[in-house]
Amino acid sequence: MAHFLEIDRITKVFGTTSAGAAAINVIDGISMNIDEGEVVVFLGPSGCGKSTLMRMVGGLETPTTGRIVLEGREVKGPDRQKGMVFQSYSSFPWLKVLDNVRFGLRFRTDIDAAEKDRIARHYLRMVGLGDFEDYWVNRISGGMRQRVAIARTFAAGPDILLMDEPFGALDAQNREFLQLQLRDLCLKERKTVIFVTHDVEEAVFLADRIFVFSARPAKILEEIAIRDLLPAERDIKLRESETFFNLRNRILGLTRTQALRSEQMEVSQ
Amino acid sequence: MTLLGTASFVAVIALWWAVAALHLLPPQYLPSPAAVVSKFYVLLVKYNFIGDIGISIFRVWSAFLLSAAMAIPLGILMSSFPIVNGLSQSMIDFIRYLPVPALVPLTIIWLGIGESSKIALLWMGTFFQLVLLVADDARRVPRExxxxxxxxxxxxxxxxxxxxxxxxxxxxxxxLRITLGWCWTYLIIAEIVAADSGIGYVIMSARRYVKTDEVMAGILAIGIIGLATDQAIRWLHRRWFVYLT
Incomplete structure (x- = not known):
């Protein structure tokens, strides 16, 4: 059976093109299938290759071997079907909030300006920034800026949303709030999402499924079907539940040794 | 201009005025501020100084605009295509280190002493610097x-x-603002060496007769133009890029 997204025996080796540089094995044969509407989290230590794999899904990197097939078509490069939210530089400072959201639709020729406006305003309200359309993004908080980026990406109407540690630079309260909002938005919009993070609690709270990555070269250590263990609709209280707590501890145990290995690897290089 | 900026100006002029008023130095060395200002006025009304200023501004801006019009596209191309960068980088670095005054004889041999030789000189002094600055600006655009x-x-x-x-x-x-400033430096070099008009020419011919007040009036003119342009561009910068503040 064909899946929405198929990641098929992907490997990635960096540094083989330039002479002299030692080749670094980043991804070591990863395969997985992702269904439409799933929120999948790639969890792993920093520098392990989880971002690289996600960027390949977005067509921003090419695999050394293996292939990625989205909706029956092999991914060859970036396009509007694969939206991206970054941790920093996630919105354009020279555009106001609404114009940043509208940017997601800017290069579409199949709808007119009024429709673009309507869609942009719709998603801006969805992320709770309806009253801030006329603000410069430098004047709003970091958390609000990430919401602008999320609204822009949703407005662009991609088939899959790729989020590269989008809440990594935010403080704890802001993170929790944005995680809640994002989970909500994903349920409402039935979007397929790949979310990259090294924060275990964030992963458990957001995910339908978590793929735990090993230290470099990345392999899948374990796949955890969170959707079988936690309800689809999540709220703040869930974080205090025993199931959540136990899940978090079990995964922390898994990732701790990997984080250590990952760190030793960086030092020895 | 800020309050502090104005204050430092006032202080320097006061010191200058005091040194001149107390006759600590002969006026051939240091004419009083009043003498310089009145000479400036005389130059303006009697000796068509406005014409010299105009021709100098014309030379600076023609060279500057020519440099910018060439450096902006080439700089962006260098930043996005390694092959363009590879082809041009070492050539640009070589020319960039040549002192502009050393190029004066060449421009005169090639282009004579007309406007084109002066503009060519200013262009050589700024284009090769500017193109690298533009390429860097383009390279610093975040990948995201x-x-x-x-x-x-x-x-x-x-x-x-x-x-x-x-x-x-x-x-x-x-x-661009900083490059425009360099244009003025090179302009004076060009006009001192071979010109029959322009602020640099006025300064040079005044020096020949030790008319120090006239020399200083010329310098004053350059200073005022430089300051005014710089402030105008900064003002535009603040207006265009309000989102940065």
Whole structure:
């Protein structure tokens, strides 16, 4: 059976093109299938290759071997079907909030300006920034800026949303709030999402499924079907539940040794 | 200008005035501020100093605009295509280190002593610097911005127009402002060596007769023009890029 997204025996080796540089094995044969509407989290230590794999899904990197097939078509490069939210530089400072959201639709020729406006305003309200359309993004908080980026990406109407540690630079309260909002938005919009993070609690709270990555070269250590263990609709209280707590501890145990290995690897290089 | 900026100006002029008023130095060395200002006025009304100022401004801006019009596209090309960068980088670095005064004889041999030789000299002094600054500005555009464009379906031209240019514009305008300042330095070199008009020519011919007040009036004119242009560009910068503040 064909899946929405198929990641098929992907490997990635960096540094083989330039002479002299030692080749670094980043991804070591990863395969997985992702269904439409799933929120999948790639969890792993920093520098392990989880971002690289996600960027390949977005067509921003090419695999050394293996292939990625989205909706029956092999991914060859970036396009509007694969939206991206970054941790920093996630919105354009020279555009106001609404114009940043509208940017997601800017290069579409199949709808007119009024429709673009309507869609942009719709998603801006969805992320709770309806009253801030006329603000410069430098004047709003970091958390609000990430919401602008999320609204822009949703407005662009991609088939899959790729989020590269989008809440990594935010403080704890802001993170929790944005995680809640994002989970909500994903349920409402039935979007397929790949979310990259090294924060275990964030992963458990957001995910339908978590793929735990090993230290470099990345392999899948374990796949955890969170959707079988936690309800689809999540709220703040869930974080205090025993199931959540136990899940978090079990995964922390898994990732701790990997984080250590990952760190030793960086030092020895 | 800030209050502090104005205060430092006032202090320097007061000191100058005091030294002159107390006759600590002969006026051939240091004429009083009043003498310089009145000479400035005389130059303006009697000796068509406005014409000299005009021709100098014309030379500076023609060379500056020519440099900018060539450096901006080439700089952006260098930043996006390694092959363009590879072809031009070492050549530019070589020319960039040549002192502009050393090029004066060449420009005179090649282009004579007309306007074109002066503009060519200023162009050589600024273009090779500016192109590298522009390339750096373009290179500093965060990768994320470009990738936002790629994942919203922008074509290369659209990425250039809607992302790269607006992202690099504030630092590029700063670099253009600084380059315009260099143009004035090179202009005086060009006009001192071979010219029969322009502020540099006025200064040079006044020196021949030790008319120090006239020399200083010429310098004053350059200072005022420089300060005014700089302030005007800074003002525009603040207006265009309000989102930076």
């Amino acid at each position: 911005y470009i990738e936002i464009g790629l994942t919203t379906g922008a074509k290369p031209r659209q990425i250039l127009r809607s992302i790269v240019l607006p992202a690099m514009l504030p630092s590029m305008v700063d670099n």
